[in-house]
Amino acid sequence: MALKRYERYADEISELIRTQALRPGDRLPSVRQASASRRISASTVFEAYYLLEARGLVQARPRSGYYVNAPRQPVQAEPLIARPAPQSTRVEISDLVFEVLGSTRQFEVVPLGSAFPSPALFPLDKLARSLTPAMRRLDARRMVQDLTRGDERLRQQIGLRYGVEGMGVNPAEIVITNGAMEALNLCLQAVTQPGDVVALESPTFYAALQALEHLKLRAVEVATHPRHGVDLASLAEVLQRHPVKACWFMPNFQNPLGSLMPDASKQALVELLARHAVPLIEDDVYGEMYFGLRRPLPAKAYDRSGLVLHCSSFSKCLAPGYRVGWVAGGRFAEKIQRLKLMSTLATAIPSQMAISDYLEGGGYERHLRQLRQSLIAQQALALELIARYFPAGTRVTRPQGGYFLWLELPLEVDALVLHRLALAQRISVAPGHLFSADQRFGHCLRLNYGHPSDARFEAAIKTVGALAGQLCGLAG
Amino acid sequence: MALKRYERYADEISELIRTQALRPGDRLPSVRQASASRRISASTVFEAYYLLEARGLVQARPRSGYYVNAPRQPVQAEPLIARPAPQSTRVEISDLVFEVLGSTRQFEVVPLGSAFPSPALFPLDKLARSLTPAMRRLDARRMVQDLTRGDERLRQQIGLRYGVEGMGVNPAEIVITNGAMEALNLCLQAVTQPGDVVALESPTFYAALQALEHLKLRAVEVATHPRHGVDLASLAEVLQRHPVKACWFMPNFQNPLGSLMPDASKQALVELLARHAVPLIEDDVYGEMYFGLRRPLPAKAYDRSGLVLHCSSFSKCLAPGYRVGWVAGGRFAEKIQRLKLMSTLATAIPSQMAISDYLEGGGYERHLRQLRQSLIAQQALALELIARYFPAGTRVTRPQGGYFLWLELPLEVDALVLHRLALAQRISVAPGHLFSADQRFGHCLRLNYGHPSDARFEAAIKTVGALAGQLCGLAG
Numbered sequence: 001m002a003l004k005r006y007e008r009y010a011d012e013i014s015e016l017i018r019t020q021a022l023r024p025g026d027r028l029p030s031v032r033q034a035s036a037s038r039r040i041s042a043s044t045v046f047e048a049y050y051l052l053e054a055r056g057l058v059q060a061r062p063r064s065g066y067y068v069n070a071p072r073q074p075v076q077a078e079p080l081i082a083r084p085a086p087q088s089t090r091v092e093i094s095d096l097v098f099e100v101l102g103s104t105r106q107f108e109v110v111p112l113g114s115a116f117p118s119p120a121l122f123p124l125d126k127l128a129r130s131l132t133p134a135m136r137r138l139d140a141r142r143m144v145q146d147l148t149r150g151d152e153r154l155r156q157q158i159g160l161r162y163g164v165e166g167m168g169v170n171p172a173e174i175v176i177t178n179g180a181m182e183a184l185n186l187c188l189q190a191v192t193q194p195g196d197v198v199a200l201e202s203p204t205f206y207a208a209l210q211a212l213e214h215l216k217l218r219a220v221e222v223a224t225h226p227r228h229g230v231d232l233a234s235l236a237e238v239l240q241r242h243p244v245k246a247c248w249f250m251p252n253f254q255n256p257l258g259s260l261m262p263d264a265s266k267q268a269l270v271e272l273l274a275r276h277a278v279p280l281i282e283d284d285v286y287g288e289m290y291f292g293l294r295r296p297l298p299a300k301a302y303d304r305s306g307l308v309l310h311c312s313s314f315s316k317c318l319a320p321g322y323r324v325g326w327v328a329g330g331r332f333a334e335k336i337q338r339l340k341l342m343s344t345l346a347t348a349i350p351s352q353m354a355i356s357d358y359l360e361g362g363g364y365e366r367h368l369r370q371l372r373q374s375l376i377a378q379q380a381l382a383l384e385l386i387a388r389y390f391p392a393g394t395r396v397t398r399p400q401g402g403y404f405l406w407l408e409l410p411l412e413v414d415a416l417v418l419h420r421l422a423l424a425q426r427i428s429v430a431p432g433h434l435f436s437a438d439q440r441f442g443h444c445l446r447l448n449y450g451h452p453s454d455a456r457f458e459a460a461i462k463t464v465g466a467l468a469g470q471l472c473g474l475a476g
Numbered sequence: 477m478a479l480k481r482y483e484r485y486a487d488e489i490s491e492l493i494r495t496q497a498l499r500p501g502d503r504l505p506s507v508r509q510a511s512a513s514r515r516i517s518a519s520t521v522f523e524a525y526y527l528l529e530a531r532g533l534v535q536a537r538p539r540s541g542y543y544v545n546a547p548r549q550p551v552q553a554e555p556l557i558a559r560p561a562p563q564s565t566r567v568e569i570s571d572l573v574f575e576v577l578g579s580t581r582q583f584e585v586v587p588l589g590s591a592f593p594s595p596a597l598f599p600l601d602k603l604a605r606s607l608t609p610a611m612r613r614l615d616a617r618r619m620v621q622d623l624t625r626g627d628e629r630l631r632q633q634i635g636l637r638y639g640v641e642g643m644g645v646n647p648a649e650i651v652i653t654n655g656a657m658e659a660l661n662l663c664l665q666a667v668t669q670p671g672d673v674v675a676l677e678s679p680t681f682y683a684a685l686q687a688l689e690h691l692k693l694r695a696v697e698v699a700t701h702p703r704h705g706v707d708l709a710s711l712a713e714v715l716q717r718h719p720v721k722a723c724w725f726m727p728n729f730q731n732p733l734g735s736l737m738p739d740a741s742k743q744a745l746v747e748l749l750a751r752h753a754v755p756l757i758e759d760d761v762y763g764e765m766y767f768g769l770r771r772p773l774p775a776k777a778y779d780r781s782g783l784v785l786h787c788s789s790f791s792k793c794l795a796p797g798y799r800v801g802w803v804a805g806g807r808f809a810e811k812i813q814r815l816k817l818m819s820t821l822a823t824a825i826p827s828q829m830a831i832s833d834y835l836e837g838g839g840y841e842r843h844l845r846q847l848r849q850s851l852i853a854q855q856a857l858a859l860e861l862i863a864r865y866f867p868a869g870t871r872v873t874r875p876q877g878g879y880f881l882w883l884e885l886p887l888e889v890d891a892l893v894l895h896r897l898a899l900a901q902r903i904s905v906a907p908g909h910l911f912s913a914d915q916r917f918g919h920c921l922r923l924n925y926g927h928p929s930d931a932r933f934e935a936a937i938k939t940v941g942a943l944a945g946q947l948c949g950l951a952g
Binding site for chain 1: 830
């Protein structure tokens with residue numbers, strides 16, 4: 001569903017505030033000025049300003065106008081780029097990941113360590129309502145024929161969304177998968193053999209490490225800037241020195257850093273890999289959760305050689321538990337389809353039907369917009385709480401999308417110890433150890449702010465901050 | 477849901493007829509005799525006899541009683557046991573499988589080559605109706621927590637069904653998977669490394685061959701009797717001569733032979749493998765589709781050492797397209813759960829909820845009973861048509877369950893040529909080439925009788941039979 005005019009106008013002003021083109025204390029144009037210069041009605045301007053006020057970005061001063069609020073987030077240093085080990089390594093991370101994940105499953109644990117945002121942020125009831133009618137409309141023969149590539153209507157809807165971003169992706173290139181996790185695994189299998197070297201970001205998402213371990217691949221980690229993503233000079237060096245068979249990167253809101261590669265870097269990345277004939281497995285599951293005005297393009301938008309395998313899913317932004325992801329596999333599409341037929345055969349049809357119906361019915365854009373607004377507000381609060389409660393010297397990222405913060409604690413803090421102490425208080429955190437094959441980020445934490453910013457959340461941040469403070473004290 | 481008394485009585489008589497304890501022309505006990513000797517009411521006996529008449533097994537002769545009908549299936553030779561090659565081989569079957577499967581996807585093709593029974597045989601509407609209410613009852617936190625092992629209620633329901641069969645399987649041992657295909661793949665990964673040797677039946681299901689190819693495993697094929705399944709003497713020899721790391725067998729209604737291992741053979745199989753410490757990956761997706769009085773036990777019922785990994789699913793007997801299977805992994809359960817977390821993470825929740833609701837609501841037994849009755853009738857008709865229309869010398873199996881017939885045609889018939897000729901007439905068949913790593917069954921066919929026995933089906937069998945006859949003539 002398209003945004004209303006006042007929402008578009010409010011978004012433009014939000015973006016000006018976010019990028020500091022409008023600064024705290026600045027006065028917004030008067031309603032009359034704005035109405036005249038933008039050729040929109042005064043009531044549209046009013047609605048936009050009300051919305052901005054509701055978001056906490058501006059406040060009305062009686063008989064004076066609307067003014068930009070001071071940002072709630074105090075200025076705190078961001079982490080620096082880390083230099084990973086130059087050699088490639090076998091991956092043996094799973095035992096640790098299982099231990100940490102296994103311990104954080106209970107409902108009563110505050111899920112700061114979770115990989116998912118809160119299910120309360122999703123239109124789960126609306127999706128559930130479409131399940132029965134969608135399945136009853138289905139031609140029963142669809143249940144047993146041509147299952148592997150996935151539902152045609154759903155592939156068309158996904159193709160349309162690429163189209164809106166200006167990308168021409170043929171629905172025939174798309175394979176629907178059991179979440180992005182299967183998509184990424186199929187891609188790895190399509191482009192590598194056991195023993196091959198795969199380049200990852202540093203730090204990287206532990207599931208990428210697990211997938212490499214599972215497929216007996218070696219990892220080489222590439223320096224990754226907390227704001228701007230993969231460092232291309234470092235990547236060029238890695239490509240010179242290692243027989244890299246694939247890269248698995250997240251150009252949009254990388255997990256755990258939240259970094260966003262600028263468009264020019266994405267283009268340069270795709271061109272660099274094309275020169276080396278190295279496929280790019282692009283994990284883009286957070287791309288819809290942007291805080292700016294537009295969805296950042298995937299690297300695939302710059303692909304001319306079919307070497308970019310673009311993976312995404314609905315699990316993080318619409319339908320957790322439905323297990324519907326996809327891959328637009330470029331020149332590897334046919335191979336991916338075959339690999340899927342040999343491993344899981346097909347993706348559950350009820351899940352595909354419900355999502356397909358939901359997309360066709362409209363409302364997805366509005367849902368995403370609300371989701372983004374929630375995440376923007378929750379990030380601001382989380383940053384404020386971290387500044388207040390974490391020990392001096394803590395660095396923290398300031399991502400422009402997604403729902404993760406990456407914290408660099410004072411060097412003497414062992415995040416695995418912190419994880420265990422926090423868990424004893426029924427709070428989970430994701431220790432930095434999980435995010436590198438050589439467990440180099442032992443003083444770092446990933447925190448999930450995608451859960452309601454309530455008193456429980458605030459108390460949990462406060463507790464983790466205090467525990468981190470104690471660990472600094474102990475070491476000193 | 478438990479069978480009614482008259483249904484149980486009718487089933488007993490059906491079994492006596494099937495095993496020829498009651499022969500064509502024999503008279504059933506009079507209603508008064510049966511009522512007195514069985515201590516059941518006369519109306520119960522009447523209902524049972526009406527049911528047998530409806531099934532076409534008996535007929536009433538006025539003022540005389542009920543008599544067993546002549547079997548519709550004429551006596552035709554069964555195939556003989558095949559002797560597979562003694563050496564293990566790399567598997568390279570996928571291109572052929574893709575070519576054959578890819579060509580048979582169109583709706584208008586009569587699906588004699590399909591691997592699925594007709595969706596018209598399943599309670600798809602009832603399942604669809606439970607999707608929405610089941611999802612709306614779900615605690616949303618379940619959507620993001622503890623996903624990998626699968627829904628607890630569903631695992632309990634599956635555990636109960638093992639219990640009814642007299643097997644104690646702890647629900648904690650069960651992992652819910654994306655169909656049996658994922659279960660089988662996870663099992664292979666849990667017990668083998670690339671390059672290992674895996675023993676398969678001969679002929680075997682092509683998906684097993686594809687899975688081995690995918691995981692770079694070697695196949696050694698074991699002689700398998702068309703009626704009694706894996707030949708244990710041949711297996712013992714194979715175990716002596718090859719470093720077998722796992723067996724992938726289907727003791728119940730093997731695909732494609734339909735063979736059923738007797739209980740004593742299953743027990744001997746499990747004991748033989750235990751002595752060699754070789755895990756058994758048991759593919760039991762057809763076990764519920766038995767034509768006898770009771771579900772045949774899986775080999776896992778005899779497992780004392782945790783070496784049997786029992787895989788099954790709801791895709792072939794209840795809910796195609798829902799992609800819900802499972803594995804009870806014995807001592808490998810934890811490893812399988814980890815492998816799933818690393819590859820597809822979880823199984824779709826809506827599918828699990830719908831099936832869990834359906835099982836709890838009762839009616840599954842009644843559905844299965846109807847399904848079995850349909851398959852019994854359809855097999856009888858298929859055998860009759862094959863006897864009528866296929867060339868002399870054709871041998872055909874007489875499975876006691878499932879929905880496949882395996883035909884051994886005169887040696888000069890190339891089943892791949894037959895497949896192509898049939899496809900030109902919009903009929904699919906599964907050529908024997910697909911069912912062995914060395915494509916040794918080139919004069920064999922697998923035919924699916926799990927689709928409505930209508931005029932279209934009859935015409936298709938007639939056409940394929942005529943084509944086979946022409947191929948004999950051409951070669952002669």
